[in-house]
Amino acid sequence: MNDYFALLVFEDTSKYGVEMSEKLEAVLLSDYNAFTIFENLTPGRQRSIIYLIGRYKSSQLRIYKLLIITENIKRGITDQKL
Template sequence: MQSPVFEVSLSGGFGIILPPHIIKPFLDKGQKRVKVEASFEEKSISFHGAIQKRGDRHFMMFGKNNQKALGVFPNDYFQLQFFEDDSKYGVEISEELEAVLLSDYDAYQIFESFTKGKKRGIIYMISRYTVSQTRIDKSILLCENLKKGIRDNRDLLKSF
């Protein structure tokens, strides 16, 4: 499933108000997370996003990093297109984290017991590292800390 390309602008600095006719098919299927392709002039980016509701409007967060990568400012209009999110966690998991989790069954079981949001948070914590070896090292540390019973996100990547 995919939406047509539609035009939006920023609302309130970091949000995008979503047209009801665009999001209705996704919400009707129970999908609040979508893959997003955004484009502006010559640039385009892809990311995973959540359709959120505030009052009678639906919106999506569009943070500073996405704004900078796309080169948009508050008064700019840019294009979005939504696609069905068929990823396991609602975000792409790094190869390094996935491999380390699959090689450590106990840590994998603990990870899988978490809520979807906590899993995404952990995936984001690892994916912020740009060097592959660092992602591997942090993934191994994460698994060791999970097996020690550490559950607080602030402590998951600390050495004890």
């Protein structure tokens, strides 16, 4: 039995290694302090926040959590449990 498959490998050219939601981008762009702090986080922490926000399906809940997260990173809280 000979099975064949094709494998396509390509370089990830996204800025954070994962696609950022439009809502997260809009919130960060509207709050310069939060954006600056977010940019200074390690790439792993940035991806963790992006993944965390992506978990929520409800648009209203996603915005609520985004506001909490941006306030927390401005306070210096960078724990993944934000």
